Amino acid sequence: MLSLDFLDDVRRMNKRQLYYQVLNFGMIVSSALMIWKGLMVVTGSESPIVVVLSGSMEPAFHRGDLLFLTNRIEDPIRVGEIVVFRIEGREIPIVHRVLKIHEKLKSPGLLFLVWKWFQTLLSVSEPLPVLLSISKKDVGGSELQRSFKMQNGDIKFLTKGDNNAVDDRGLYKRGQHWLEKKDVVGRARGFVPYIGIVTILMNDYPKFKYAVLFLLGLFVLVHRE
Numbered sequence: 001m002l003s004l005d006f007l008d009d010v011r012r013m014n015k016r017q018l019y020y021q022v023l024n025f026g027m028i029v030s031s032a033l034m035i036w037k038g039l040m041v042v043t044g045s046e047s048p049i050v051v052v053l054s055g056s057m058e059p060a061f062h063r064g065d066l067l068f069l070t071n072r073i074e075d076p077i078r079v080g081e082i083v084v085f086r087i088e089g090r091e092i093p094i095v096h097r098v099l100k101i102h103e104k105l106k107s108p109g110l111l112f113l114v115w116k117w118f119q120t121l122l123s124v125s126e127p128l129p130v131l132l133s134i135s136k137k138d139v140g141g142s143e144l145q146r147s148f149k150m151q152n153g154d155i156k157f158l159t160k161g162d163n164n165a166v167d168d169r170g171l172y173k174r175g176q177h178w179l180e181k182k183d184v185v186g187r188a189r190g191f192v193p194y195i196g197i198v199t200i201l202m203n204d205y206p207k208f209k210y211a212v213l214f215l216l217g218l219f220v221l222v223h224r225e
Contacts, residue, residue, distance in 0.1 A: 069186025
């Protein structure tokens with residue numbers, strides 16, 4: 001049997017060979033961790049690769065699809081974007097689509113308004129009476145609001161699974177109605193269909209996971225090439 005052949009190979013190995021194989025296994029694990037850390041730095045996400053565990057995003061994504069994520073701070077959250085987020089009290093991240101954006105505009109202070117009015121005066125080459133008649137729209141209108149929002153805006157968003165009938169407020173912690181940027185693990189940038197099904201099997205059947213890990217470790221230890 002295959003398992004008995006593995007055990008016979010282990011018995012025939014001397015201590016030097018065994019130490020070498022253990023060191024080789026450790027290098028493989030270390031290399032995998034280094035690659036993972038490198039992906040985290042490049043993508044800005046704590047989990048640059050995730051597996052879809054449910055059918056809530058069908059037909060866009062199916063159970064077992066492997067997603068590639070980025071989470072750069074300078075990229076704004078947009079409606080329709082697919083995000084992976086964590087909820088307090090839940091260990092496994094959720095993959096859902098942004099349904100709504102809520103931007104809370106803080107009231108600018110008096111000094112900020114005066115400064116923007118002064119900037120407007122300097123940028124307009126008109127006689128003094130015209131400058132003094134600048135409307136409130138020019139001082140507190142859309143341009144001012146956009147400028148202020150970029151600096152002090154409080155952006156929140158609501159999510160929903162494409163295959164779900166209602167939004168995710170029932171999934172959020174009690175009293176929470178919106179998600180914030182800090183809740184985001186990453187934004188989906190690409191995917192490979194069904195390749196993560198092994199991860200689902202290992203998650204659903206812990207004994208299968210331990211058996212796979214044991215066989216992989218045993219194979220590395222007895223593989224001499």
